[in-house]
Amino acid sequence: MPARLEPEPVSRRDLLGLSGLWMTAAAVVGSMLGALKLPMPRVLPEAGARFRIGSPGDFVPGTEQVIKDRNIVVRCTEQGVAAVSLVCTHLGCIATRSPDGFHCPCHGSKFGDRGEVIGGPAPRGLRWLQVSRAADGSLVVDLKREVKPDTWYAV
């Protein structure tokens, strides 16, 4: 009998009420979190990352050309062809050619001739991109595949 008179830590009525409250809260928070998955895109709406840049014959060793739409520079030497991204590794502005390399207009990052950082806030060098050959023989650059600097695709 004394046991029944001892005060319970949580009364039965409170337990039911509190569990109802917490279950409601859990349901609301849970469904909100589920709904918040919506803004996270599963497929990114953008143009394909692989694109043709021309046939090997278009590139003469010792020259380079900037492809403006894709923000890359295609360079050709005796070793082969390489594509370097012009998107600044700092905050995504587009670097331009300077006499000794590349420089970015936004926050003054400076890159050397091989795209290596020589000044400014850029955390790393410009990205070198994979060059390959399509079935029809033309050269293809893949913006999503980065290769080590000084990787030349022999043509």
Added chain:
Amino acid sequence: MNGTGLDVFWTNLKQVPTSFRDSLVRQGAPTSDRARAQAVFSNVFLHLHSTRSHVRTLRFSTTLAMGMATLSFFLILVVTGVLLMVYYKPSVDLAYESMKDIHFVVPTGRVIRNVHRWAAHLMVITVFLHMARVFYTGSYRKPREFNWLMGMGLFVLTLALSFTGYLLPWDQLAYWAVTIGANIAGSPAELTDALGITGWFDPGGFQKRLLLGASEVGEEALIRFYLLHVMVLPLFVLALLAVHFWRIRKDGGLGRPGGTPTVAGKGAAAIDADAAGAGAASASPGEVDVAHTPSEAGAKTFGLMAVIRDRTPATNLDPEDTVPSWPYLLRAELFIFMACVLLSLLLGVFFDAPLKEAANPSIPENPAKAPWYFLGLQEMVSYSAFMGGLVIPAIVVLGLALIPYLDREPGEAGTYFDNATGRRVAWRSLLFGAVAAILTVAIPVNFGWLRSWFPGVPQLVIIFINPGTLLTAAYALWSIHVLRREGSTRMAAIALFTCFLIGFVILSYVGSELRGPNWDFYWSKSQWPVH
């Protein structure tokens, strides 16, 4: 009988204007103080005011009118913003054209857009000044800590609103400022890259994709920013505003020395401190010592002491210093509102908001600048994107938010800088903060930074040791120095806040005026190289 029903109907119809007015305004025409007071507390909008206001509240020097000015600009922004939405089309192909339409074709479109832009700038300024006023008068102190937090929320929302609005014109300025902003959101990759863990832990990429809905600024980003700008953020602002205003009332109105005692506890900490000093039984701050007070009250025959916490009954003291809110407070508010409308209208008529060429993802603006209030950040971003763009701002906002919880010294709200010591600390901190901020710019401009001295220095070192982080550390050390010297958290807070304020002003000035193409330093725009 037919006649009776019709008669009643006719009588009711004829009395519709009168009975409608009676249902709208229950207390009758506001011809007496009493009727006006009733109008104030029975109207849902007016009841944010108390029926009577302290004369000190109405003085310009008490508030500098900055809170009301901020609200006024917000209202102007809502109205002009809704009007702009009539013509604006949030689509990559149409946005820029619709901006041109608004500027050149739509009736009053040019002025409405200009007013929207100017009111946005002015609102940012008044938010800053309002925050400074509240801080320097110590108005964040108990019981107003939570309202300071609401204010911080509104501060962040204001900046977010102006940042999201910046993209909408879809011109070069907008495109590149937002590209930079989105990459700042992605800049934790700077750290994870340096640690080599980006492959499986990439919070930067996650944030950037969530913000842009893509990997570049494009259609998805535009519609997201539009949604945030016109819908999500304004709703949050309205919710926080309601709480902010409500808490002003509930926390006892504007803080003032010897302010009105309230149940919520005007200067409760001060009373407790007095009690503790006198060796009386001391309640811990914030606890209403109900059990203790009635006996004392009985002995002294101050019945009110049981309800209202103060040393003396407020009877007949305070009401004499108050005036009816209608007309005195409402008139002052209307005056400020009209002044704000006039100012933004004048600026809008005479100075056009900028609209550059349409966005071009291949050619960045040179220099590409964010709005002026972000240029202090951009200055720090030009050392390290991750630290300058994310970590330091987060530390600043967190530090500001914690002020009322870290400085819990008892004291009354309403006196600028508290006392002579406060003024001295503020002046010295202003000097220290200014010198440190100028050095932060001058040293890298003249001598370069780590990478110019040691070309092979690892990125990790630059992330943590750069002018931005050193400036933040210098401010923190200065504040700690003041804390030890003065032995007062309030003085340390004044030191830190003053440093933050002057640092913000100086870095913003440098970013706006002294940075030119390639973010190089120029004393004047006339020295910029011609392309």
